[in-house]
Amino acid sequence: xxxxxxxxxxxxxxxxxxxxxxxxxxxxxVLFGANIIFTGMFSWDITxxxxxxxLSTIAFSGLILIFFFSINMMSDDxxxxxxxxxxxxxxxxxxxxxxxxxGLSTVILIxxxxxxxxxxxxxxxSIAMMGFDKVLPFTWSFFFLAVLFQTLSLLxxxxxxxxxxxxxxxxxxxxxxxxxxxxxxxxxENVKNIVVSRKMLDPDALSVKVMELASWIFPNLxxxxxxxxxxxxxxxxxxxxxxxxxxxxxxxxxxxxxxxFFFKRKEL
Amino acid sequence: xxxxxRVHKTFYSAGFRSYPVLHDISFSVEPGEIFGFLGPNGxxxxxxxxxxxxxxxASSGELFIRNLKIGxxxxxxxxxxxxxxxxxYENLTGLETLRFAGKTSQMKESVxxxxxxxxxxxxxxxxxxxxxxxxxxxxxxxxxxIAMSLxxxxxxxxxxxxxxxxxxMGRKLITDVIxxxxxxxxxxxxxxxxxxxxxxxxxxxxxxxxxxLLYTGSVDEIITGxxxxxxxxxxxxxxxxxx
Numbered sequence: 001x002x003x004x005x006x007x008x009x010x011x012x013x014x015x016x017x018x019x020x021x022x023x024x025x026x027x028x029x030v031l032f033g034a035n036i037i038f039t040g041m042f043s044w045d046i047t048x049x050x051x052x053x054x055l056s057t058i059a060f061s062g063l064i065l066i067f068f069f070s071i072n073m074m075s076d077d078x079x080x081x082x083x084x085x086x087x088x089x090x091x092x093x094x095x096x097x098x099x100x101x102x103g104l105s106t107v108i109l110i111x112x113x114x115x116x117x118x119x120x121x122x123x124x125x126s127i128a129m130m131g132f133d134k135v136l137p138f139t140w141s142f143f144f145l146a147v148l149f150q151t152l153s154l155l156x157x158x159x160x161x162x163x164x165x166x167x168x169x170x171x172x173x174x175x176x177x178x179x180x181x182x183x184x185x186x187x188x189e190n191v192k193n194i195v196v197s198r199k200m201l202d203p204d205a206l207s208v209k210v211m212e213l214a215s216w217i218f219p220n221l222x223x224x225x226x227x228x229x230x231x232x233x234x235x236x237x238x239x240x241x242x243x244x245x246x247x248x249x250x251x252x253x254x255x256x257x258x259x260x261f262f263f264k265r266k267e268l
Numbered sequence: 269x270x271x272x273x274r275v276h277k278t279f280y281s282a283g284f285r286s287y288p289v290l291h292d293i294s295f296s297v298e299p300g301e302i303f304g305f306l307g308p309n310g311x312x313x314x315x316x317x318x319x320x321x322x323x324x325x326a327s328s329g330e331l332f333i334r335n336l337k338i339g340x341x342x343x344x345x346x347x348x349x350x351x352x353x354x355x356x357y358e359n360l361t362g363l364e365t366l367r368f369a370g371k372t373s374q375m376k377e378s379v380x381x382x383x384x385x386x387x388x389x390x391x392x393x394x395x396x397x398x399x400x401x402x403x404x405x406x407x408x409x410x411x412x413x414i415a416m417s418l419x420x421x422x423x424x425x426x427x428x429x430x431x432x433x434x435x436x437m438g439r440k441l442i443t444d445v446i447x448x449x450x451x452x453x454x455x456x457x458x459x460x461x462x463x464x465x466x467x468x469x470x471x472x473x474x475x476x477x478x479x480x481l482l483y484t485g486s487v488d489e490i491i492t493g494x495x496x497x498x499x500x501x502x503x504x505x506x507x508x509x510x511x
Contacts, residue, residue, distance in 0.1 A: 002371075003372055006368055006371050006372055007368075007372075010357055010360060010364070010365075010368050011357075013357075013359070013360060013364070014357040014358075014359045014360055015359075016359075017359035017360075017400070018359055080355040081351060081353070081355055082355045082356065082357065084321075084323065084349070084351045084354075084355075085351070085354065085355070085356065085369075085413075085416060087321075087322075087323065087344075088321055088344060088347070088349035088351075089344055089369065089372040089373060090342060090344040090345045090372060090373065090374075091344075091372055092342075267279075267323070267324040267325070268318070268323040268324060
């Protein structure tokens with residue numbers, strides 16, 4: 001446990017001193033500023049616009065953190081062989097994967113806390129400038145719940161990024177595969193629903209079966225999206241919260257197990 | 269102390285073409301010995317060291333470090349390793365890196381910081397302990413890599429090209445460090461291209477060419493009839509190329 005903490009700590013510290021991290025956070029702050037200006041242009045659905053923009057900024061910044069920062073950090077270990085200095089110590093490959101994920105996830109978690117607070121401030125300011133009487137019913141607890149699930153979806157993406165790095169060892173290829181997984185994961189549920197509800201295809205058609213299979217392999221990232229419910233002040237079913245959290249944690253667990261499986265067979 | 273038994277390694281490309289890189293390598297390094305591993309570029313020296321450290325797996329054969337089988341037993345606590353071109357987390361300081369190295373090797377906090385300061389000072393990096401590694405020169409990184417292998421005072425040192433990237437002063441420093449390890453009865457297994465260093469430091473050497481071990485034995489034996497190790501080394505490689 002001590003060793004897991006040590007590698008996670010140096011990964012975290014190395015990331016924290018990286019200038020790119022502050023560039024990404026600065027960009028997010030600018031976007032939150034834009035949220036206030038942008039929402040001011042609306043005369044109705046202010047809450048929806050402010051919440052949508054605020055949560056999307058967190059998602060966008062988190063994805064940039066994963067694609068251009070975390071993947072870079074992970075593949076540098078393989079390409080520049082920094083990994084030799086870790087694995088030549090009494091640290092196993094399993095510990096390395098868990099440490100790496102823990103260290104990078106801590107960066108994502110802290111960024112999400114900072115961005116979540118900034119987003120809340122930008123939403124509050126946007127609403128306050130228009131007057132609280134003009135907004136739809138809005139619950140802050142649901143807003144922070146949406147931020148929490150946004151973070152969980154980023155942690156799922158982080159686990160997938162780690163898996164792709166372990167499979168390919170190559171930064172660009174891993175980023176490309178991760179991006180592909182993200183787009184499929186975001187849209188799979190919608191496409192499947194459209195095809196099934198409109199009876200566009202025979203339920204026994206091969207393409208429907210392939211879609212069913214793909215929906216089990218790719219992460220259903222739209223399940224973590226509570227933006228619409230929060231923006232419209234809708235109730236969120238507690239069982240859905242629990243199932244979604246379990247789904248996210250299980251998906252991360254599977255990705256980490258697969259990463260360990262591939263990493264153990266990898267020639268470094 | 270270190271034993272290689274009939275080690276073979278073949279790499280496979282995506283098209284399933286095979287590239288044999290090591291053929292039937294068998295030799296041993298005795299306790300307290302300094303063993304130099306020589307060979308031209310691409311001979312397979314680094315591959316053999318990677319197999320010894322379990323970074324890659326041998327296609328066949330067995331390797332042991334103090335009777336611990338590589339790939340089955342944990343041996344990392346016994347060794348200090350320097351990669352050919354050491355790369356670090358560049359946003360950490362030298363002291364933080366050494367602290368990590370010591371802590372992972374179960375060193376106690378009370379002795380660790382003192383040992384880290386002394387090791388840095390021994391490698392003329394005392395002034396740079398609190399500097400971020402990204403500000404280090406190539407030679408400083410090489411010396412920090414040596415410091416990482418020394419910090420926990422292991423029994424066995426595996427050094428891949430320890431003199432590369434160092435100026436004459438740096439080479440003299442590392443030569444002195446290796447000689448100190450020899451005096452203290454440590455086992456050192458290192459690869460190098462610099463034959464004068466090999467001649468100065470090693471009890472025994474191994475010469476590898478195109479993945480085949482051409483010679484293992486003492487430095488004195490190989491220079492019999494020749495002027496120096498360099499001439500003997502070149503002659504041996506040329507004879508092998510003609511075959």
